[in-house]
Amino acid sequence: MSFSKYISGIFKALKSLIGGMRETWKELWTKKVTMQYPENRKTLVISDRWRSELIMPHDENNEHACTACGICMMNCPNGTITVTPKMIETEDGKKKKILDTHIWNYGTCTFCNLCVITCPSNAIIFNNDFEGAVFNKSKLIHQLNHEGSKLREKKKEPVAVKTPTTTSSDSTATPATNKDEIISKVKENNSLTASVGGNDSTNVEKTVEQPKQTNNNKDKTNE
Amino acid sequence: MLLLNYSQPLELSGIIESVDTFLRTNMSPGWATFVEGVIVCVAILALYCIIALALIYIERKITAFFQARLGPNRLGPYGVIQSIADMVKILIKEIIHINRSDKFLFYAAPFFVIVSSFLAFGVIPFGIDLQAIDFNIGVFFYTAASSIGIIGVLLAGWSSNNKYSMLGAMRSGAQFVSYELSAGFALMTIVVLSGTMQFSELVEGQRYCWNLFNGHISSIIAFIIFMISGHAETNRGPFDLPEAESELTAGYHTEYSGLTFGFFYLAEYLNMFIYCSIATTVFLGGWMPIQIPGLDALNEVMWYIPSYVWFFGKTGLLIFLSLWVRWSFPRLRIDHLLNLEWKYLLPINLVNLLVMVVIVLTDTSLAGLFPSLLATN
Secondary structure (H helix, E strand, O other), X not given: OOHHHHHHHHHHHHHHHHHHHHHHXXXXXXXXXXXXXXXXXXXXXXXXXXXXXXXXXXOOOOEEOOOOOOHHHHHOOOOOEEEEEEEEEOOOOOEEEEEEEEEEEOOOOOOOOHHHHHOOOOOOEEEOOOOOOOOOHHHHEEEOOOOOOEEOOOOXXXXXXXXXXXXXXXXXXXXXXXXXXXXXXXXXXXXXXXXXXXXXXXXXXXXXXXXXXXXXXXXXXXX | OHHHHOXXXXXXXXXXXXXXXXXXXXXXXXXXXXXXXXXXXXXXXXXXXXXXXXXXXXXXXXXXXXXXXXXXXXXXXXXXXXXXHHHHHHHOOOOOOOOOOOHHHHHHHHHHHXXXXXXXXXXXXXXXXXXXXXXXXXXXXXXXXXXXXXXXXHHHHHHOOOHHHHHHHHHHHHHHHHHHHHHXXXXXXXXXXXXXXXXXXXXXXXXXXXXXXXXXXXXXXXXXXHHHXXXXXXXXXXHOHHHOHHHHOOHHHOOOOHHHHHHHHHHHXXXXXXHHHHHHHHHOOOOOOOOOOOOHHXXXXXXXXXXXXXXXXXXXXXXXXXXXXXXXXXXXXXXXHHHHHHHHHHHXXXXXXXXXXXXXXXXXXHHHHOHHHHOOO
């Protein structure tokens, strides 16, 4: 190493060091990126695609779009959704299957979105409400359909609207026990992790009468 | 002294003097000296801890700002109580006993480190009359006292019965011994310039012209070398390879916990402060306010700001510089580190010392060139 190289090396090094310090000096005055979470709740922006809690949107008449077909339950990979339909008799004497309870377990959900994609009537969606922590495991089990809600009819005469109101009045009485039963069943499923799949498949056979093929077709059209 | 020409309303000399006369009127001279000694000890210990806590908080904040974060902000306003909480945590932690370690050396090591730090801390002139003891060889005493710390580090690494600790200690030893050399030479350059090793005389000599400017080119080189070797000696900045987290977990203090670790931690932070304060005293005029000969009005205003504020202000500036450097540069490799010292800093330093001798002999320092403007007496 020649002497001139030695000297020029020192100055080169000094120059690059000062360049580095200039960069950090700029960084010192930049806007800080820290998000102070609990305080910035109001300005917090969560991505639209963020999946946090499964909900069933209800309109102002307390009506939802779920036909209790059970496709979401069938598609759920780990038995997180339990759909319980019930049969009612409409005024003109026809038997009709409506939704009794739609139970979703926050604790076992993997947020894969399969239920939302496959739902033929777009009755359920994931919302942005990410603060789902609770102190009790049983609070993780959500019933998605509201108390006394009914299926949204497709432009029917007022006769059809009347009938569900009668059913809704007795649905407040009977489903209460029904719902408790299902919640306890879901809890059982959770505790018997090994038999979750088996239990579910039996549930599916009991409660769902939709043929599998239509389900697949709907899948494709939806996607 | 010349200083008394100016009014200094906020200085602490009055309080110190009254305490002294009170003790001496009420006690025999021997007891009065003893009690004063105890008071000074307690004051220094308290100051040591307070400065350490403040430094840890300031360092964490500034570090965060350099990384576009906010730093501690939960405990108290702007997180000011954070370091006190950390201290309490470290005090109540268990001191873990390491199997097959050298018990005596293991527990003695932190004391070497902290005692050397205390000794060096004791000679710093914080302001007018705010110096525990004013040796006539103050600079030399500082160099000697701060070198004891490395024994503690080596003992810690050796007695821990841990490869990483051992490697860290060896690196630290190599680094410290090397850079002590250039730090000593840089100080020697200034001692040549000012002709004294006593801190009070060093400060007084820089009344109108800081040593940093007085020896112009030679002083500036000495200052840069002193700051670089300071970083290296305190295991900070780009020279933190003795405790390189990613390679050696924590280096020589890997096996320490609780208070024993706290000692190392405290000493590391305080060594940075001590280093910066020595640099302040030797190069930047210590506690002396900025004085311009002839402008008496300005000088008087400057004296209204108490000397300890000047001292901590200048030291704070240097600490900020040290943090700035720390968060700018990547860590050096051990061979690069030693290259830097033995192939660059040391030869430059030796030449620089000679240049300074020539400057002093030919009387071409700034004070020598413009005696009417800058000479002290």
